[in-house]
Amino acid sequence: MLRACALTYSTKWDECLPLAEFAYNNGYRRAWKWLLSRLYMVEDVEHPSTRERIIFGPDLVTQAEEQVKLMHSNLKRAQSRQKSYSDKRRRPLVFEIDDHVYLRVSPMKGVHRFGVKGKLAPRYVGPFKITEKCGPVAYRLELPPYLVAVHDVFHVSQLKKCLRVPEEAVDTSQIQIEPDLTYEEHPIKILDQKQRATRRKAINFYKVQWSNHSEEEATWEQEEYLQTKYPGFLLTTTNEYV
Structure with missing residues (x-):
């Protein structure tokens, strides 16, 4: 939001930051269908017209109201511009009941320091049959028993239409899929x-090179990490971890 107001208020930030904060906190959030201020506070944010008119007079209050309206307008324009950029990279993906799709899973290369997991290129398991359409972008899948711990409704971004077996498909009998996929x-x-x-x-x-990944998808790893996570791997003469 501040980026949208930079050109207009580049030399008066000390005056306009409180108004920008008011405009942001009093903005409607479409995803929540609620004002951000009312989500965290019991009462609405006090508008400048209700607290400054007696002290500073109507001119300053009118100026503040105009600045808040301008900030709201700039924010909406910036959001619309970012949405248009994102929409250019999207394509509609619609499935029908009884269609078969692949489910995207995220392979992990163990746990790094500070508990951060390293992700590899995504892979797919399946195919699974679609049993129900749960809204415009969500589908319920018929999952096998080994995925009983996984919730069976998925966003369309997690699915891939089953036209042929993709190169990224993995043998589910060789892996243990967690509830978070x-x-x-x-x-x-x-x-x-x-x-x-x-x-x-x-x-x-x-x-x-990692299991279920090609040589082109190999990653660079520190010697210390490999020795800690996979002891003995670096000592094998064939460079294959068993």
Whole structure:
């Protein structure tokens, strides 16, 4: 929102920041069907016209109201512009009941420091039959018993039409899919290695191919991470983790 107001109020930020905050907090959120201010507060945000007219006079109040309206207008214009950019990259994807689709899952390469998981390129499992249309962009799938812990309604972005078996499909008998549609992969081969020197030490990196992924999708991993997560992998003569 501040970006939308930068040209108009570039030299008067000390005066206009409170008004920008008011315009943002008092804006209607379409997804929530509610004002942001009323979502967190019991009472509505006080409008400048109800608190400043007696102290500062009608001219300043009118100016403040016009600035708030301008900020709302700039915000709507910016939102519309961003939406148009996003719509250019989207295509309508509609399925029918009894259609078969693949479900996207996210392979993970273990847990990194600070609990952050490293994602690999998405893969697909299935195909599964569509049993119900739950709104314009959500579908219910007929899932097998091994996915009983997964909720059976998915957004259309998680689905891929079953025209042929995609190259990204994985054998579900070889993986354990979690309720959040993730599964963990393991390294199978080292394709390359390099060393990066810092002021204190040299750090070794290895280009690793992961299970269910091609050599083109290999990732660079630190030696310390591989030794901790997959002990013995770097010591194998064939560079294949068993």
